[in-house]
Amino acid sequence: MRISVIGCGYLGAVHAACMAKLGHEVVGIDVDERKIEELQAGRAPFFEPGLPELLEEVLLTGRLKFSSSMADAKGAQVHFLCVGTPQRKGEYAADMRYVDAAFHTLLDSIEPGNVVVGKSTVPVGTAARLADELADRHPAAVLAWNPEFLREGFAVKDTLTPDRFVYGLPSGQAGVAAATALDEVYSVPLSAGTPRLVADYSTAELVKAAANSFLATKISFINAMAEVCEVTGADVTVLADAIGMDDRIGRKFLNAGVGFGGGCLPKDIRAFMARAGELGADQALTFLREVDDINVRRRLRVVELTRVLVGGSLLGKRITVLGAAFKPNSDDVRDSPALSIAAQLQLQGADVTVTDPEAIAGAQRRFPELMYEADLTTAMTKADALLLLTEWDEYRAITPESAAAAVSSKNILDGRNVLDPAAWRTAGWNYKGIGRP
Ligand code: UGA
Numbered sequence: 006m007r008i009s010v011i012g013c014g015y016l017g018a019v020h021a022a023c024m025a026k027l028g029h030e031v032v033g034i035d036v037d038e039r040k041i042e043e044l045q046a047g048r049a050p051f052f053e054p055g056l057p058e059l060l061e062e063v064l065l066t067g068r069l070k071f072s073s074s075m076a077d078a079k080g081a082q083v084h085f086l087c088v089g090t091p092q093r094k095g096e097y098a099a100d101m102r103y104v105d106a107a108f109h110t111l112l113d114s115i116e117p118g119n120v121v122v123g124k125s126t127v128p129v130g131t132a133a134r135l136a137d138e139l140a141d142r143h144p145a146a147v148l149a150w151n152p153e154f155l156r157e158g159f160a161v162k163d164t165l166t167p168d169r170f171v172y173g174l175p176s177g178q179a180g181v182a183a184a185t186a187l188d189e190v191y192s193v194p195l196s197a198g199t200p201r202l203v204a205d206y207s208t209a210e211l212v213k214a215a216a217n218s219f220l221a222t223k224i225s226f227i228n229a230m231a232e233v234c235e236v237t238g239a240d241v242t243v244l245a246d247a248i249g250m251d252d253r254i255g256r257k258f259l260n261a262g263v264g265f266g267g268g269c270l271p272k273d274i275r276a277f278m279a280r281a282g283e284l285g286a287d288q289a290l291t292f293l294r295e296v297d298d299i300n301v302r303r304r305l306r307v308v309e310l311t312r313v314l315v316g317g318s319l320l321g322k323r324i325t326v327l328g329a330a331f332k333p334n335s336d337d338v339r340d341s342p343a344l345s346i347a348a349q350l351q352l353q354g355a356d357v358t359v360t361d362p363e364a365i366a367g368a369q370r371r372f373p374e375l376m377y378e379a380d381l382t383t384a385m386t387k388a389d390a391l392l393l394l395t396e397w398d399e400y401r402a403i404t405p406e407s408a409a410a411a412v413s414s415k416n417i418l419d420g421r422n423v424l425d426p427a428a429w430r431t432a433g434w435n436y437k438g439i440g441r442p
Contacts, residue, residue, distance in 0.1 A: 009078035017087030025069035052336035098279035117145035132206035152213035158334030173209025231261035231440025241440030264303035266331035320354035328395020329361035343394035360384035385411035405432030
């Protein structure tokens with residue numbers, strides 16, 4: 006198939022490379038010329054394990070090209086819309102400017118029989134609106150909605166071998182044509198047994214909103230349990246293991262800690278609440294407000310725990326924050342709990358140094374007032390407290406002995422509950438976890 010991918014961020018760049026890997030001829034298009042130059046040269050503009058190797062491999066085949074001109078979408082049979090839908094400034098709702106702009110520019114390149122496939126996370130109702138506009142301009146083209154469920158850090162694997170495909174389709178012949186095109190695009194994973202669900206537009210859009218809401222709820226649930234554990238002396242990690250053994254609950258996404266961040270879960274639950282409000286169904290989602298509040302409260306709690314850890318006052322205390330990315334194996338710092346905690350500590354008078362294996366450049370752009378140090382040992386030197394806030398493997402592997410040689414006081418806050426409390430305490434550390442005695 007000849008495919009265009011509009012938007013080459015975390016979603017689009019990976020999608021474009023993976024579609025070429027599946028054997029298609031792909032053009033990736035983005036308005037950011039610097040990004041396009043990087044991608045065309047085989048360099049991933051962000052850290053994503055496996056992507057540089059994949060780019061190199063597929064660029065060599067000649068099946069993948071990048072362009073900053075939307076006119077280059079012409080000739081493709083299937084056009085994937087992969088642009089971002091960030092939170093609007095000062096509001097909960099999603100900012101649809103980028104989707105709308107990309108879609109309207111793309112209209113000039115559409116030909117009869119083309120299929121436009123939305124992958125961006127959008128408010129329910131968007132697909133129907135765009136389908137109407139498409140029908141006005143190009144009655145012989147069709148729109149499908151095919152939400153994406155990839156996780157950063159596993160994006161290549163999640164795109165090539167997803168858990169499922171969801172096709173949001175119009176009824177009748179147009180829907181059949183779109184399904185046939187998508188089946189051809191995904192023929193390799195489909196023939197390997199990946200399930201495929203067909204739905205109407207609204208259901209497909211809601212699947213994505215519901216999936217991220219459920220994941221966020223699961224994390225906030227266990228963080229609420231951590232709050233209760235903290236006042237009862239119970240251990241939330243054992244609690245999670247025990248309830249997680251029930252298949253109906255499952256252990257995944259039950260790690261208590263500093264809460265969820267990133268470019269998806271926080272803004273997606275807010276956009277979902279905003280959209281439900283517009284549709285008069287706000288009551289159905291009031292629980293997501295609580296999910297959000299619990300999540301925000303975790304960050305404040307870590308600031309308070311740190312104050313106690315360093316003896317009651319943050320003023321002039323040297324704090325080393327291990328991790329800036331919103332999760333390991335990513336350089337994404339959007340709504341990163343680690344950075345928001347670091348900034349709050351600094352605001353309250355602490356002297357904060359942040360380290361991260363991949364995310365320092367991005368963090369520096371967002372929080373230039375913080376100090377950054379790439380070398381782990383140097384970052385820990387003379388610290389009054391270490392805060393492990395993003396669970397990179399290199400931080401999980403730190404031993405109490407090696408850290409003791411660097412710091413000035415043996416205080417550690419394990420914001421992701423990934424260290425062995427007994428080992429650290431035996432080595433003379435003042436260890437504090439989240440929701441652990
Ligand atoms: C999330 C979803 O997991 C994907 O399925 C979805 O496609 C994507 O959003 C999206 O909408 O594009 P992602 O943002 O990459 O993916 O990150 P997650 O792995 O979901 O982690 C989100 C946050 O939750 C991270 O800050 C992570 O540290 C935190 N988390 C995760 C916890 O605090 N506890 C857990 O048990 C799991």
